Amino acid sequence: MAIDSEVLVIGGGLAGITSALSAARAGADVRLVSYKQSTLRHASGLVDLLGYAPDGEGPLVDPYAAIPDLPESHPYRTVGVDGVREAMALFDDVAGDYRGGHTDANALVPTHGGTVKPTARYPASAAAGLASDDRDVLLVGFESLSDFDAPHVAAHLRAAGVPFDVRGVTVRFPGDLNADAKVTRYAKLLDTDGSVTVRGRERPARDALAERVNTELEGEARVGFPAVLGDDAARDVRESLADRLGADVFEVPMGPPSLPGLRLEDALFDALDAAGARFETGNPVVGYDADGDSVASVSVEKNGAEIPYAADEYVLATGGLVGKGVESERDRVYEPIFDCHVSHPEDRYEWSDFDAFGDHAFARFGVRTDGDLRPLDGDGAPEFENLAAAGAVLGGHDFAAEKSGSGVSIATGHAAGRNAARRARSR
Incomplete structure (x- = not known):
């Protein structure tokens, strides 16, 4: 049945x-x-x-x-x-x-690679970090989180010509998180404001983190962290840190696994x-x-x-080629569930360009549709x-x-x- x-x-x-x-x-x-x-x-x-x-x-x-x-x-x-x-x-x-959603214009959001990305919607956690804001920025990375190299990101943003001064520093995250700790562990610790040990003393995690970052501040109006600032209580974590630092706090979007995602x-x-x-x-x-x-x-x-x-x-x-919603063999490209038609050059060597940043045909592979988004066969039906x-x-x-x-x-x-x-x- x-x-x-x-x-x-x-x-x-x-x-x-x-x-x-x-x-x-x-x-x-x-x-x-x-x-x-x-x-x-x-x-x-x-x-x-x-x-x-x-x-x-x-x-x-x-x-x-x-x-x-x-x-x-x-x-x-x-x-x-x-x-x-x-x-x-x-x-x-x-x-x-x-x-x-208040504007048709794209926002310019710094990323963990040091690029500035045009995007239509962004988490509130990233709002204070927009590249269109001319207030100076301190980026803070953690020794135990190698995916976010704050000095590297800052250098790339400076090279991109952002309209503010930006520095990057790397500090030790309070407590004893391992170098391979998942981002959710950072988030949970900050969500709950759990206790951490700093120089033999038990401290709330948010207080300890703010105290460490305060030693690095040089009057910057904004402080950016990797996107690990809480999950269930993310807004509260940012506001708590901002109050203790006397600066707006934002998250820099990260690669997978992604807490904003x-x-x-x-x-x-x-x-x-x-x-x-x-x-x-x-x-x-x-x-x-x-x-x-x-x-x-x-x-x-x-x-x-x-x-x-x-x-x-x-x-x-x-999904597409990456998500396996479109598949390829040496001589054909196809959609694997319904075998929907996917138009592609017969010559496999025309599927891509010799230049890594060239015009790659495979990047546009997928089903073609009518006005109701119904996939079309090779004859257009x-x-x-x-x-x-x-x-x-x-x-x-x-x-x-x-x-x-x-x-x-x-x-x-x-x-x-x-x-x-x-x-x-x-x-």
């Missing part, structure tokens, strides 16, 4: 979650299935809309103004400017403590739960059955058995009447070069979920 729903979303990343949330808020009975845990925990927590044009122009000030000039194959052209705005409004409603994941899954959507992870979708020009069910592998999941509408949000696609599985854009990955996932996820709910409810 099949497990039924009106809309079935395949994939638990940002596109899949947004699709499920959009469909559920439109009144559909929604189930999300994902093989792996959400990839958000590996993301910086920044939400990029469009940082650079496909020709490399940028950083762009207003990403919305650039959308009409994108190639017709770009997913933003399918969704349209109004559709992107509606999707970002949904994100703003559910994402929790995020900033950037985990915080965003929690907020989005809480919103899914509140909307009544069901979700499950850990079991892959391994095939499908068709009924004419429609998908009748998909097969989910559980403990060696293939369980049918049936729905009126399906949304494919399994919908693969299935009741299958839509969203996120990185879509072709026609280079999300890494454009800094558009999160925005495309949110915009196409919102549109695919809303359209799926509308079609399901009209049956």
